Amino acid sequence: MAEVKEYKCPCCSAELTFDSESQKMKCPYCESEFDISTVQDYNEQLAAVAEGSDDMSWETSPGSDWSDGETNGMSIYSCKSCGGEIIADSTTGAASCPYCGNPVVMSGHFSGDLRPDIVIPFKLDKEAAKSALIKHMDGKKLLPKVFREQNHIDEIKGIYVPVWLFDAEADADLAFRCTKVRSWADAQFNYVETKYYQAVRAGKISFANVPVDGSEKMPDDLMESIEPFNVDEAVEFSTAYLSGYLADKYDVTAEQSIERANERIRSSARDAFTSTVRGFDTVTCEGCRIRLNDAKSRYALYPVWILNTTWENNKYIFAMNGQTGKFVGDLPVDRKAYWKWFAIIAVIAFIVIAIGIFMFSGQLNSNGTLGSAVGSVLSAFFGTGSMRSQLKSVRQNSGAAVYEKKNSMQLSDDRDIFLNQKVEKMPRNNSNIQGPGAGGPPQGHGPSVHNDGGTIINIGDLMKK
Ligand SMILES: [Zn+2]
Ligand SMILES: [Zn+2]
16 A cells, blocks of 8 residues: 555645545545545646746857957947946947936947847838837827927937847646536525546647846836737847947846746746636646746847936836837826816816706706716716826736747646535525535635526525525
């Protein structure tokens, strides 16, 4: 016989004990009984997918060394204000920091660091970036006027942002605890039947070019908001692509970016496999182990148009994907414009509601006036609220689903294993008293009732005291 280990109850996670009389494993809490082999298989599966057994290491090192003379004519410009360091060739030069707008000074010739592997060249020029920005601000009534000034818009800058790209095939093993719940009733009792299953999934899924921003100064959420970039259009790096543009010097290394890449891959892989667990009323992921094969990383430069501005002591930064034109940037709210629109909407709503009440009831008493006033304030609140929300466009992208290779998911294990079944029986006229034999409700479902074929369900009776 197998050595005595701690085994978890598949129904409630309590520790099981061996019952010598029945020769079975028994749960002291929920009174479930299991064959030893069922419990062993269940617990082995759990151990196999337990946290900490992942292997998500990346062995390849992205980037390469520059060849002699390749960086001649490229200078580093440093920003005293935010500490940003950017690279520009001597003909392009740089006068102000693309991240904070303060003046930059040339601090030396660029050398060292890694040479990018690939670059996505700018596809949209400055004019396209300017018109995207104008369009971005279009129709936003609460935007301060200063943002629309043309000379400011001219300061938009094209910058290559350093990005670490991660490619891998993930081997995933997952275990889920699932239940099917069914209810019915007879003249005396309500019944709730719960069937417990362990769903086991294993397989492969591949990801390509999951990006992690390698620039400290470039806000991660801003960079993830203008994703995706199409890496199919990337070309082998050459300094020729840099002329006329700035380039950011990476200050987050590939090693430091691994954690974020793994987080994005893990959450996308888990979502993809979870979507294959179907036909249950509850599904809880109890573990997900990921091992990476063919894990490769590359160093890329992505084209971004960037504009920053300061308004009332707050910094605002806008970015446009220099390849696809996707434009994002949170905009500030002009307080004066806000209250002006609040008043306009409130007055109009008041008149409309008051006329409505008058036409409906033929009079406008004090109650009607109060109702109109409340209605007008609410309308103004929601009206200006939607104007405010137009000004927000920056979001963090937590998964990597768009980087999943099409149809790359293959299931090698796909089992839904039945574990146990329980029926709770409750007297119909007093649902607070447990029926005989029910040792407490199993975890995982409340008084939720699913009817798939049972006789009658009377939720009113279940809830009645
Ligand atoms: Zn139990
Ligand atoms: Zn700066």
